Structure formats: C-alpha cells, structure tokens
Amino acid sequence: MNRSRITARGALALTAAGATALALAIAPAAAATAAPAAKCENRNNNTVAKLLECVTAEGAMEHLEALQEIATANGGNRAADTAGYEASVDYVVETMEAAGWEVSIDEFDYLVPVPTVKQLTPQSVTHPAGFFRAGSGEGTVTGKVIPVDLAIATPGGGTSGCQPEDFTTLDFSGPADIALIQRGACEFGIKARNAQNAGAEAVVIMNSGSAGNEGVPANVTLIGANPTALDIPVVSTSFAGGVALSAPGSTATVSMFIDNRPQKNVIAELPGINDDNVVMAGAHLDSVLAGPGINDNGSGSAALLELGQSMRKLKPQNTVRLAWWGAEESGLVGSNQYVAGLTQAEKDRIALYLNFDMVASPNYIFMVYDGNESSFEAPVVVPDGSTAIENLFERYYTSVGQPYDDAQFSGRSDYQAFINNGIAAGGLFTGAEQVKTAQQAEIWGGTAGAWFDPCYHMACDTLANVSMKALDVNSDAVALAVLAYSYSTELVNGVPGVEVPGGLLLPEPAGPEHTFAGGGGGLHDDHDHDPEVD
Numbered sequence: 001m002n003r004s005r006i007t008a009r010g011a012l013a014l015t016a017a018g019a020t021a022l023a024l025a026i027a028p029a030a031a032a033t034a035a036p037a038a039k040c041e042n043r044n045n046n047t048v049a050k051l052l053e054c055v056t057a058e059g060a061m062e063h064l065e066a067l068q069e070i071a072t073a074n075g076g077n078r079a080a081d082t083a084g085y086e087a088s089v090d091y092v093v094e095t096m097e098a099a100g101w102e103v104s105i106d107e108f109d110y111l112v113p114v115p116t117v118k119q120l121t122p123q124s125v126t127h128p129a130g131f132f133r134a135g136s137g138e139g140t141v142t143g144k145v146i147p148v149d150l151a152i153a154t155p156g157g158g159t160s161g162c163q164p165e166d167f168t169t170l171d172f173s174g175p176a177d178i179a180l181i182q183r184g185a186c187e188f189g190i191k192a193r194n195a196q197n198a199g200a201e202a203v204v205i206m207n208s209g210s211a212g213n214e215g216v217p218a219n220v221t222l223i224g225a226n227p228t229a230l231d232i233p234v235v236s237t238s239f240a241g242g243v244a245l246s247a248p249g250s251t252a253t254v255s256m257f258i259d260n261r262p263q264k265n266v267i268a269e270l271p272g273i274n275d276d277n278v279v280m281a282g283a284h285l286d287s288v289l290a291g292p293g294i295n296d297n298g299s300g301s302a303a304l305l306e307l308g309q310s311m312r313k314l315k316p317q318n319t320v321r322l323a324w325w326g327a328e329e330s331g332l333v334g335s336n337q338y339v340a341g342l343t344q345a346e347k348d349r350i351a352l353y354l355n356f357d358m359v360a361s362p363n364y365i366f367m368v369y370d371g372n373e374s375s376f377e378a379p380v381v382v383p384d385g386s387t388a389i390e391n392l393f394e395r396y397y398t399s400v401g402q403p404y405d406d407a408q409f410s411g412r413s414d415y416q417a418f419i420n421n422g423i424a425a426g427g428l429f430t431g432a433e434q435v436k437t438a439q440q441a442e443i444w445g446g447t448a449g450a451w452f453d454p455c456y457h458m459a460c461d462t463l464a465n466v467s468m469k470a471l472d473v474n475s476d477a478v479a480l481a482v483l484a485y486s487y488s489t490e491l492v493n494g495v496p497g498v499e500v501p502g503g504l505l506l507p508e509p510a511g512p513e514h515t516f517a518g519g520g521g522g523l524h525d526d527h528d529h530d531p532e533v534d
Contacts, residue, residue, distance in 0.1 A: 044313040047502035048480055054310040055479040057472035061463075063302035064294055066091055068463050071292030076459065078287040080327040081112060081261050088285050088301075092266045092324050095305055099312040101268040101322075108337035110263040110327055113256065115235040117204055119145075119244060120251045127241030128215070131256065132222035133331075135189055136234040140255040141202035143176025147246045148195070150182045155239065156210025158184050161191030164198070172199035178254055180245050183208040183236075189223030192234045202254040203234040206242020214239045263326040265334045268308060272319040272486065277495045279485040280321045281307075281354040281478065282335065282414055284328030291459040295466055296432070297328070300356035303475045307482060316486035317497045318351065325414050328357075332416055339417035351489040352389060353418040355427035356478055360471035361453040363446040364430035365515070367407035368393045369415075371426055375406035375514055382409055383419050385492035389426030392484065394509035396477050403443050406512045424492050428477060430470050432456045440515050 040054035067088060071077055074084030089105070096103045113131035118124075120142070149166045151158025160166065160182035172179070172195075179195035183205060192203045207213045217236045223229075233256035237245070245252060266285065283300030287293020304322050311320070327333035339347070355369075370376050371386035386409070397404040407429045415425040431452020441448035455461040484504055488497025 040310055041312070044315070045310050046314055048483060048500065048504060049502060051310055051479050051483050052476050055306050055475050057468050057475060059309070060299075060302040060306040060471055060475050061466075061468070063095070063305045064298050064463060064466065067298045067301070068292055068294055071287065077289050077291055078285070078293055079289045080263050080286045080330055080333075081110060082289075085263070085286050085326065089264050089266055089324075089326075092285065092301070092305065096266070096268040096308050096322075099309045101270055101308060101312070103266065103268045106265040106267050106334075106338055106341075107262050108265065108326070108334055108341075110261050110330070110333060112259045112261050114259050115233075116253070116255045117235055117237050117241065117245075118253045120253065122247055122249050123244065125244065127237045127244065130216035130218065130236040132188060132220060132234060132236065135192075135222035135229050136256050137229065137231045138257050139202075139233050140253065141176050141178060141233060142253040143174060143178055143201065143251065145178045145180050145204070145245050145250040145252050146170050146172065146200070147180045148182075150180070150206075150242070150246055151184070152182075152209070152243055152246065156184055156208040156213065158182055158208075159186065160184060161194055162186035164194050167194060167198035170198070176201050178202045178204060178252055180242060181205050182242065183213065183217060187223070188220065188234075189230075192222060192230055192232075196230050196232050200232065202232050204242070204245065204252075204254055205234065205236045206245070207236070207239040209239035216241075263334065265326050265338055266324040268322045270311060270314065270316060270320040270486075272316040274317055274495070274497075275319050276349050277318045277489060277493075277497075278321050278350045279316075279318050279352060279354075279482065279489060280323060280350055280418075281356065281482050282323035282325055283356045284326070284334070284414055285324040286326055286329050287461070288329050288457045290457055291455070291461040294461050294463055295360055295362070295453055296358050296456060296461055297356075299358060299360035299466060299471060299474075303356055303359060303471070303478045306475055307479050310479065311483070314483075314486065318486050318489060318495075320482060320486050328414055332414055335414035336417045339421060347421050347423065350418070350423050351493045351495060352385060352424040352426070352485060353415055354389070354478075354481055354485075355413055355415040355425060356474075357413045357427065357429065358432060358453065359428050359430055359474040359478070360466045360468075361430035361432070362465050362467045363436055363450050363452050363454060364467050364470040365436070365440050365444045365446075365452065366397055366402055366404040366470070366473065367429045367431065368397070368404055368512075369425070369427045369429070370406035370409045370512075373409065375512055375516065376408040378409040380409065380411040380416075380419060383422050383424045385424030386419075386426055388491040389424060389481075391509060392481055392506075393426060393428060393477060394512075395506035396480055397473075398507050398510040400473065400476075402473055403510070403513050405515050428474055430467070430474070437515060443513055443515065
C-alpha cells in the first residue's frame, strides 16, 4: 500500500518509530477486549497507540447504558426542556469533572410554543393542542367556533379553508370568532390566512381523520419560504377534538404563547500550550420526545465522553474543547446560540470543529462529511481547511481496512453555525432514515431495503439500536482526530504545531465507494421541512 509522508508539523506528522505501534493500535481487532482501566486512568495517553488502546466500544457503551437509564427514569426520553435532558446534562458534567476537565454550562434561550384548546360549550373539555413551527400570532381568544367546509363524514377528502370562498357565507363579524378548519389539499398557512382575511380572531386546524392523520399534527410548518407571520393565534388539534368543536353552539378558548425556558450546553475544556488555537468537537445530547435517543445521538455523546476520560492526563499543544449541545432536535438551537454568543476574537481562536451525530447506526455504513465535494455539491459554502479534515478521517478508515462513503456537506447538524462563520469543519455519520441498497449491503453488510437506522426518531432507539462494530470503529476515529489536532492544525488553518508523540502514519485514502445515486449521502433532512400539504 502506498504511504505518504506529511510535513513534520502537519496534522499527520510522522516518525518511523511510531509506525509499528500505530498500526497495532488501530487494527480492527484491537478493541475486542476492554483496556485495563487503571492503566488508562493513570498514564498520559499522549500517543495514538496509547489513546486507542484505552478508547473502547465497551467504555462508550457504559455511557450509553447510563443515558438509557436516565431516559427510562424520565418518561422514556431525554428531549430538550425535560427532566431527562437535565439529568443527561448532570451526567456529562459529573463525568467530565471527574476526568479533570474544566467544565462550564452555557445557558441559552429556548423559546417554547405553548398552545391550548379548551372547549366551553356544549361540553367543557380540554382538547389536545399542537403548534406550528413558524408563522402563528400570539394571544388568547374566547368566542364562538365557526366550522369551515369540514369533511367529517369523508375524512381526508375535503378542501376546507383552501379558497377564500369557503368563508364568504360565514359570519365572522363578532368580536371573537374562532375558525375551525380541517387539514387537507393545501398548505396550512393558506387556510389560516384566508381565515384571518375573513375576520377570524383565531384558528384551530383539526387533523384530516384519514389513516395516519387522526392525532394532533406534529412538527409541521404553517407557512413556507419567506413567511409573513399571521396576526392571530393558530393552533392544531386532533380529528376527534375537531369533531367535538364542530358541534352546534360550540364555544372555546384558544391561546398561543411563546415561553422562554432556558436550556444548557455542556462545554469541557483541556487547556493547551497554545490557548489561541482551539480544537472543538461536539455532539448533540438531546433526544426527540418519541424515544431515548441512544443512537441519535447518545452514540456521538458517548464517544466524546469515552475520549474525555481517556485524555484526562494529556498536555496538548492546542486547547481542546468538547461540547454536548442542547435542543439540536428543535432546530440546532444550542450550537447556533453558542456560536452567536462568541465575539469575533473568540471565533477566530477556533481552528476547526468536528461533529459526531449518529455514529453507531445498527444498519450502518461509514460516512465522512464530503468537504471536497467529490460526491455531492454542497448547498453551503465549505470553509477552507474542511477538505483536510475529511482527508484525515478517510486515511483512518483506510488504515483499519474499512470502506467508506461520502455524506453530503450540508450543514444540517450542529456544524452549521461554525461553517456559517468560516470555521473549518468535518465529521462522521452512519445513516438515518435512508434505505440501504443491495450494493451497500454487499460492501458493509447489514440489511438491504431497511433504513440505516430503523429506529430513527422512534421509541425503539434504545441500547438494542446500536452497532457495536460501528461504535468501536468510530470511537477510535473520534479519538485519533482529536488527538492529532490537539498537537497540530497546520494542515487545516496553517497554525504550526508539534508532532504527535510516537508519530502518525496513515495510508493514502482508498477513496469513497460512491454508492449514492442521488443527493444527501445518508443525511437526514430533519431540519429542512417543506410546508405541510396533504
């Protein structure tokens, strides 16, 4: 295999003496057994060989078990603004403080929509209420409920509220009228704006009642690109709730408010000799409400915790900063607010950011963010230095005999705020809700025709939803990259460093497999939603 020598002060600095030790350290079978804990805790794991001996899948799994226990004890999830997330924060803080890192809490604003739908007559009942992710006004309205062209007898078959004419025969001249509209046929925002234009003071959009659309519409957008917010409160409810509200003589109280419930990022820092050159790596700590989030993203969080414990005695050249982000599942809130809160001088100190979001999918393929756009044109500007990060991860995979592919450099995870500010970034990904092809199953194993993560954003994202092999390989990849950059980021941002003790010998990249016919490269589109239409 062709091997190349990189400049002595580069991120892949080499010495002949370190070649054999490194090859042994990153051999695929190296983590078959857990490293002796006492040895790893008491020594300075300042070489790749030492560090990768101590970073194991078994160690990362211990952290995943702790996160699972937290979710189980707190309603089955670790989502933002829940007791499960607070307990997850406490666990990370305690773990990293015990490992000797300087730990701080970065608190940020977290704006939570609070909708209510309470029927007053002919019955007194509080119906389930949902919110739309953008576009509603705020306020409380108590008044009569006016149904608008509902198709209750034929669920899912109507066009309620899609045309202004749906409102012309209805009387919205009262001081407080609530339009009751049914989902279907056109964007929610068109329905709501037609109601506002007709004189309604509030809108309740009931679900359509068709198969799969009986409950409260979840995670939906009210209005699309370049939205103009409405002036009146707009909320949603279930099909059954809408049927009850459609009764003759119905009155109700509808409200929508935005409440600020501050949330937390956890930041852990290991000071370096050069404190003006900071190497950052991060993973989001929160889950979705539907489940415990053990792969998404307990896996990335656990890999960083395992690394943090193993680096406790390191004296790095560059400052190392690890982050566990909050409210990623709510729209990358924690990481975006963290970067927005930095001064320009503080941003300039950050040499690079590494992102680890879902690194142990059970039906995995190994993917690297495509910084050089060899497979996918990036929909964002790729900062200088990102290609060097991709190259390092590709060399690692090649060194352990693991084929890999590209994941689109899309910015649809916590690296978004960093690249928007010109900070070089890279990361790893093992796939979400895209279907594995027969070609991919032949290369990486697993099940063709199934999602890379069959429990993506579901209650079954538990300890059983993790590939130990992917966790093993990627925990080492995380460790190698952070260690390498803790000594030198010269190939990324031109700042000279020092050689990695023991050297760093990696082969030329084998190259991505190019198994994706379309865009995305396995990246989920959870934070890019089109307006909801039936």
